[in-house]
């Protein structure tokens with residue numbers, strides 16, 4: 611049987627449990643938070659007072675902070691790219707309603723609230739140039755994304771396990787900075803987003819765990835492939851208006867490193883966590899090739915920690931069109 615057919619069979623085998631996994635990891639619409647729970651109610655007279663307070667508190671937060679919040683929001687807003695990518699994965703089969711496509715629709719429904727709440731907050735903050743942000747978002751959706759997974763479900767689930775953890779870290783750190791600066795409302799908002807990301811991370815990690823049980827060698831090869839190639843961030847094609855594709859990503863990522871929201875060290879921490887979570891050192895029944903892949907993976911974190919220590923981040927902020935210059 612070809613590798614592709616084996617993967618399809620594995621996906622069909624796992625599909626039987628997807629309903630219970632949805633129940634375990636996702637929250638029903640009637641119970642989950644909505645963006646308006648964290649924003650001023652525009653039907654109330656108190657609306658203007660609350661907006662004024664948001665604008666006052668926003669002045670306490672530094673330039674780099676806003677750049678990161680904007681970049682995170684734009685990353686969330688490019689959700690159509692992620693949904694269409696994942697819907698095309700082998701075994702998901704978007705046209706048919708099956709367990710996998712139901713999972714993806716429900717996951718998308720949860721994710722969609724992230725960009726939504728951040729967008730509204732940024733709009734009210736008075737600190738950012740919304741039109742420039744909107745242009746970047748539209749560019750990012752136009753440019754699409756390519757994470758090097760192809761349509762392989764194993765590689766895609768490695769990617770999403772990793773990426774959900776990365777977004778957990780960055781929203782959680784943003785929440786911490788906001789709290790330190792006395793902005794409780796924004797802190798609460800980012801904290802609750804990070805909670806969603808953590809649930810999603812656990813779900814995708816369990817998918818991978820289950821694949822390891824039935825197809826260990828190919829799952830190992832997929833993990834190896836993704837880590838060797840490095841996990842590309844979903845917004846790697848980020849650009850500002852008038853610029854060429856991908857040109858804003860590096861400075862966005864430098865800014866996140868500079869304020870400690872997401873660093874090279876975090877990247878290696880996530881890799882290490884995945885290795886532990888999937889008990890990579892204990893997987894049995896591997897082919898020779900997969901054994902070599904395991905060796906490579908086990909040695910990768912120490913190597914990468916050494917590299918990340920040597921990384922230098924520019925000290926000065928980069929001026930984006932999204933945020934008014936630092937005062």
Ligand SMILES: [Fe+2]
Nearest residue numbers: 686721724777
């Ligand atoms: Fe998200």
Ligand SMILES: [Fe+2]
Nearest residue numbers: 774777807810
């Ligand atoms: Fe997410």
